[in-house]
Amino acid sequence: MPTREITRLTLYGDSISGNCMKPKWTADLLGIPYDWVEVDILSGGTQTEDFLTVNPVGQVPLARWPDGRALPQSNAIMLYIAEQAGSDLIPSAPFRRAQMMSWLFWEQYSHETAIAVRRFQKHYLKKSDDEIDPNLMAKGRRALGVMELQLTYTDWIVGDDMTLADIALVAYTRLAHEGGFNISEFAAVERWVSRTEAALGIPHAKEAA
Amino acid sequence: MPTREITRLTLYGDSISGNCMKPKWTADLLGIPYDWVEVDILSGGTQTEDFLTVNPVGQVPLARWPDGRALPQSNAIMLYIAEQAGSDLIPSAPFRRAQMMSWLFWEQYSHETAIAVRRFQKHYLKKSDDEIDPNLMAKGRRALGVMELQLTYTDWIVGDDMTLADIALVAYTRLAHEGGFNISEFAAVERWVSRTEAALGIPHAKEAA
Incomplete structure (x- = not known):
């Protein structure tokens, strides 16, 4: 390579x-x-x-x-x-940009480490639910709850416009069902997943599965 | 509050x-x-x-x-x-800034999750080595090895100047001994810890302990 x-x-x-x-x-x-x-x-x-x-x-x-x-x-x-590229996926307003950065770090620390990890263990390593650390389900559900709270008030993670935080967070949220998470419990998150997939021009993961 | x-x-x-x-x-x-x-x-x-x-x-x-x-x-x-504050702790050169961002994400994903977590379990929860997931020691040592590789070539994590990546990474690296890590195995890291503590005007954690 x-x-x-x-x-x-x-x-x-x-x-x-x-x-x-x-x-x-x-x-x-x-x-x-x-x-x-x-x-x-x-x-x-x-x-x-x-x-x-x-x-x-x-x-x-x-x-x-x-x-x-x-x-x-x-x-x-x-x-x-x-x-x-000078893209407006990065907000020009400094505090909006700071909020986006905050979500990006949160995604790697509190979201990916539960939702992506549980998906990897269940979907790819084919572990049974009993073999998977129960903390991952609790932590992942809490992460989805944090997103639900935000997306109840705004269409996108940082506010009125799509940013890199939406791209970062949709990556594993759209695949959460492969990790055993029931995304339909989080209605605002579920609508946002479809909205973000449409904006990115990628298929709806749940239907594609 | x-x-x-x-x-x-x-x-x-x-x-x-x-x-x-x-x-x-x-x-x-x-x-x-x-x-x-x-x-x-x-x-x-x-x-x-x-x-x-x-x-x-x-x-x-x-x-x-x-x-x-x-x-x-x-x-x-x-x-x-x-x-x-317009601080030069954030490099003005775009790719240097990107490298600093890369280290900041790496710190939260690959460094903190091993070195800070093992320190918390050992030093604060008072778990014995047998009670701690052995992967944490391996993952933490690998993280210190990645830093050693960089700091063998440059005085600071991103190059010739101190940036926010040094502040982020020193936070738990200086306390790694509380997690059972032997920092003296990583000579360039050990020198960099002292250098960064001096620049920040904070005591040397190992001696203060």
Whole structure:
């Protein structure tokens, strides 16, 4: 992989990973050209010597540019490409932008770590409910409740306009049913999932499943 | 707490939490005036009805301003107050800034979740090593190894200058020994901890302990 010729923005990712879809959807929405390199996490694609040369942290997604620069972390990649494109997916008002940042950190700390992790264990590792830490269901339901509270008042996570926080949070929220979460208990979240999927031009995950 | 009169920036936090120290140190370094409200996590201070009115997510740190605005998430608070102050703790070069963001997300996802969590279980919940998930030690050591790799080449996490990424990462790295990690195995990290503590004007945690 390191010897691959890079002629434009290249996104390394695993298509089953919500984190990897975030920069891809952002690039698609903004019309930013890129090459996609599929890296299979389950078969160890992020832990090969070749991949670790590109990203010693051994994580996808990873963005690379022809001049050799590389950037890991889904939310950091989204932020950088949206900023470079001058996109209004990043609010220009400083406090709105701060609120978006707050949701982006919350997503990685309090949402992904329950909803994505439970989905991975149930849907991909095929663990039974008894084998899965019960805290993950409680933590995930609490995260969905926090989103429900916000989305009862606003159409988008940060207010009246779609931002990168919506893209970040929809990535695993739309797949929450694969983790055993009943999204229909959270009516405002469920409507927001459809709204965000439509804005991104991606299929409705529950029906596609 | 919600009835408390807010006359200037107010930071709610627990002094034993590295996450809560991040915005405090940033404000101190930049000379930004604030009031500190101590919230004791262990005795349930973040789950009282009063605190949940201020932050429904039930987490500290939280920043509040006299006009009613509130902002959770340690890294988002640091970013906002540093940006408002025009501080060079946020690099002006876009890709350097993107690298700092990448480290901030990595800190919350791959570093805090091992090093802070193991410290909390060992040092505060007084669990024995046998009672602690062995993955936390492995994950934490891997995180320290990633930092060691970077700090072998640069004095600061993002390069030649101190940024918010150093403040974020030092918060729990300086306390890693309380989680059973042997920081002296990571020589460049150990030197960087002292360098960052000196820059922040805070005591060396290992000697203070």
